[in-house]
Amino acid sequence: MSQTEIFDSETQAPNPVLTARAKTLLGFDARYAKVHDQLQLLLAADDLDRWSSRHHGGQLAIVDAVADQYPLVIFHGDVGTGKTAAAECIANRLLAESRTEDATIFRLSNRVRGSGKVGEMTTLLAEALKRVTASIGKTRRAVLVIDEADSIAASRAQEHSHHEDKVAVNTLIQGIDDLRRHRGRVVVILCTNRLSVLDPALLRRAAMIERFDRPSEEERRELLLRDLKGVHITSAQLTKLVELTGPHGDAPGWTYSDFRTRFYPAAIAAAFPDEPLSFDHLCNAARNIAASQAMEDR
Template identity: 65%
Template sequence: MSQNTIFDAEIVVPDAEISARAKTLVGFEARYARVHDQLRLLLNVDAVADWNRRQHRGELAIAGHIADQYPLVIFHGDVGTGKTAMAEAIANQLMSEAKTEDSMLFRLSNRVRGSGLVGEMGSLLSEAFARVIAAVGKNRRAVLIIDEGDSIAASRAQDHSHHEDKVAVNTLIQHIDDLRRFKGRVAVILCTNRLSVVDAALLRRAAVIDEFRRPTDEERLQLLNKDLAGLDLSAAQIADLVKVTGPLHGRLGWTFSDFRTRFYPAAVAKAFPDRPLTYRHLLETAQQMGGSRVMEDR
């Protein structure tokens, strides 16, 4: 496998495109505010000893435990709830605030699972971590995002767990343990649709575990107002779309992905290429669609 296929993205951060995309993410500010303090601490554990000296004359006993935390964050929730996009935006914002030049954001490809050869997945994981470590050098920082994390981090205790999968989990744990020597300059954000299948050893190591849910009425209202700007829809029309895309008559509410990858293209297709997009197109499309199915977390 070519080195270039280990990652879906290798981005120098802060990145203007990710910053612009963050503005389109409903709930970004609230979620960032909620996890900011813990993540800032996680990415700056090298400064804890100095903080302890300045603020507590070096006598705060728990400072040593803070420095030993594992640089692992877990985002979990249903498919399409924005975990990966939010992970990129949060990492990018943290790097921007830290004024860290030429830091790196890596997004691990699911192709790291390899082609099934014995030992391949573990070797590819090790190669990925080696490249992340090489990128940080002596002064830079890096965040590695692992999307669909349950595909390489599933519990080793499962009856159907294959030997190769167990080796991959062991390898992942070993590398996360090793990252502690970088004192916060390298962190991993693991995104998973099924928290319950993630290996218990990884769950114990996570400094932050944050859940992503399907958007609320207020969040769907914000999303529609943001995305449908320029159509001059009335507040009542937007409210109707909020209602029909929510939990209704036993149906599931929509995910963010349902709106942007399914609903909008289907509605535009009704008008394109000879007619303008109207509220009627949107309403009819929404009524015909339903929210995507839940990936059962068990």
């Protein structure tokens, strides 16, 4: 695997594409407001001494404890609930607000698991952490987003856990421990569908664990209103679509990705190229699409 393949993306922040994407994420501003203060603290650990001196006339004992927290955040929730997109957009806005002129958002590739050769995953993971650390130099910042984190961070106590997997988890834990010396200039965001399978040592280290849920009735209505702007549908028809995309019996409601990767393309495909998109196209598509199977286990 070449160096560039370790990451799916390396984005210089602040990034205008991520700034624009944040505006399309339902509930992003409320989510950002919820996590902002604690994440800002993680990224500004090196400023705590100055804050303490300015406001308290000296070094507070509590500052050392806070500055020494692990730069780890966990976003968990069901499949298709927008964890990774939110992670990148949240990191982008935080870095913009911190006025860091040269920062990078890395998204780790699942290819880091390698091809199964002994020691390969551990080597690639160590290389990824090394590259992230090297990117910050003496003044810059970086955020590492790890999607589907359960694939490389599952509990070492599981019966089916292979030696290679255990060593990789050890490498990740040690890497996060080592990042503390950079006092907040590198933060790791783990995104997972299965919180309960993550290694307990990682859960203990997390400065924040944030849950992402499937959209509520109100959120589905808001999403449809936003995405179907310009399509002629009545209030009653909108309510019907909200109902069709909600939970039914044992079936869960739709995820955000159900709307945008399956529902909208199916509806447009039925209308294109000879008819305008109508409620009938939308309704028929909604009736023929089942919600993604629930994967979150806690």
